[in-house]
Amino acid sequence: MCKKIVLHAMTKKGYEVAILLFEKYREIVDFLVIGKDKNIKDDYSENLRLLAVNYGVQYYYHNDTYTIPQESYVLAVSWRWMIRDVEDNKLIVFHDSILPRYRGFAPLVNSLINGEHEIGVTALFGSDEYDKGDIIAQATSFIGYPIKLSDAIEVNNLNYIKLADLIFHSLSSGREIKASQQDESLATYSIWRDESDYEIDWNQSSEYIQRFIDSVGYPYSGAITNVDENKVVILDAEVVQDVVCEHRHVGKVIFVENGCPVVICGKGLLKITKAVVKEENQVRDFLPINKFRMKFY
DSSP, X not given: OOOOEEEEEOHHHHHHHHHHHHHHOGGGEEXXXXXXXXXXXXXXXXXXHHHHHHHXXXXXXXXXXXXXXXXXXXXXXXXXXXXXXXXXGGEEEXXXXXXXXXXXXXXXXXXXXXXXXXXEEEEEEOOSSTTOSOEEEEEEEEOOSSOOHHHHHHHHHHHHHHHHHHHHHHHHTTOXXXXXOOOGGGOOEEOOOOGGGGBOOTTSBHHHHHHHHHHSOTTSOOEEEEETTEEEEEEEEEEEOOOOOSSOOTTBEEEEETTEEEEEOSBSEEEEEEEEEEOSSOEEEOOSOOOSOOBBO
8 A cells, every 4th residue: 555645845846846746646645735935036836836736636835724644754845844743754854965964054055165076865854953864865966067056956956856756656655764874973064054154255266266156146145245345246257367476465356357357366366257236226237347456355
């Protein structure tokens, strides 16, 4: 006999997992719980609702009252709320890292900033301490740099589908979900980010700063720096050949190429190719620059 599942889903990742579940494994679906977050440009809540209606799946929103059957498994994808009254060995969570590394917050962003060449997703059981549950399975992909966060998300979404398919197939076959303990000696933590964590540190290398810019771009707000008392969001940049500076004045513009400033970094040079100035009621292009003596800080 197949085992049932309640899917808690939000965002494009949750939507794509829901498509797989409804199209291929409709018989194991108990119901869908849809997350809504007004702070996200597109939380996919309406897409999820229409999908549920199309497949005749009962659905609720996260702030509705509903009861999860005791024997059902629960899968949470891109979920931001507590799921109560579910045993840990019935609650399945997807995490955007190859656990036990990068437990915590914004794991994919921090993996990209660090230049990791292998990214992935872990399916694990719930636990009292975040991201410490037993590991069910992992799916990984190799990437090269430079890479934008939005592109890395698309790569990792395929890992979500691989893991979801594996879990749904097991439940459809009536098999219990097995898992193994994490190796605590390998654990690292990914710390939550606030506004100050989006500011560029020009003392870093040009390679690091380029990765940082690419890693905190869309769907996030972007890498921020100050120029002449303006808040500038750097959207695109490229590493250029370094030169010998008698005194390395980090953050100063050393060259201007076709209106694009080349900035001195702690190590190397970085050319800014796309940037905007954010003001109270508008956003305007920062480039091309019309003066040479300029410092980024």
